[in-house]
Amino acid sequence: MAGAPGGGGPGPAAGEPLLQRRDSGQGSPEPPPPPPPPEHGQPRQGFLSSLFTRDQSCPLMLLKTLETNPYVKLLLDAMKHSGCAVDPGRHFSCEDCDGNVSGGFDASTSQIVLCQNNIRNEAHMSRVVTHELIHAFDHCRAHVHWFTNVRHLACSEIRAASLSGDCSLVNEIFRLHFGLKQHHQTCVRDRAVLSILAVRNISREEAQKAVDEVFESCFNDHEPFGRIPHTKTYARYAHRDFRNRDRYYSNI
Known part of the structure; x- marks a missing residue:
């Protein structure tokens, strides 16, 4: 059975290449001030519960994803190989977002926005980071006109839906979408159209036409990846092959 990066059930749409941000600042928002001491008779907040407050859980989940997820590790290596090395402190930002958007790639700052109010767990974080890193990789290797060419946007959304695990069988079952014949392709088309509609004021027909x-x-x-990485195992094999390919060409 195919699985999403990190496993687990699906969340909201992983995000779009461009995001309307509440601010234009770089990096994560400033942490809130420490809470006042509890009044007499009230229990103090435990260490673990204070550690995993919303503003802290996003950076912690991101760090674990960057260090352990095979999809993400391959994409980070590919970005570095393409001359676009990723600095987690510079290129990721945990922010509160409107609606149910989970994240986005801000092409104007080359920064990935992670919606800390909508990302629920590590599996969800893994899918969002993978999805947005595919957009970042496309932005690095090609002249993508995110704002002016909907076909460019459609292409990157197709790739992100197909390669990130967003259309895994597990995720589709949780969405109550079933089908056997070319179901992956159908899911990719549907997710790409939804992603375009989330960030472009165009009709569904126009979005579908661009995808087609x-x-x-x-x-x-x-x-x-060199292949569609349906599972973490496939992603590990793809990462191994990518590194071997890099070594081969470096020795020519």
Whole structure:
């Protein structure tokens, strides 16, 4: 059975390449001031509960994802190999977001926004980070016109939906979407259209047309994985092959 990066059930749509941010600042929001001491007779907040408050859990989940998730580790290596090394402190920002958006890639700052009020657990964090890193990888390797060319946006959304695990069988079952024949392709089309509609003021017909026009070439573009990584095991194999390919070309 195919699984999403990190496993677990699906969350809201992983996010879009461009996000309307409440501010234009870099990095994570400032942490809130420490709470006042409890009044007499009230129990003090335990260490673990204070550690995993919302503003702290997002950076902690991000750190674990960057260190352990095979999808993310491959994408980080690929970004570095392409001349776009990722600095977690500079290129990720935990913020509160409107609606049920889970994250986004802000092309104007080359920064990935993680919606700390909507990301529920580590599995969800893994999917969001993978999805947005695919957008960042596309932004690094190609001249993507996010704002002016909906076909460019559609292409990256197709790749992100296909390669991030967002359309895994587990996620689709949780969404109560079933099907056997070319179900992955159907899911990728649907998720790409939804992602476009979330960030563009266009009709569903226009979004669907953009997806249809670029689907074949973009769906078959598996870089940097070399294959569709349906499970963590496939992602580990893809990472191994990527490193071996890099060593091979460096020795030519």
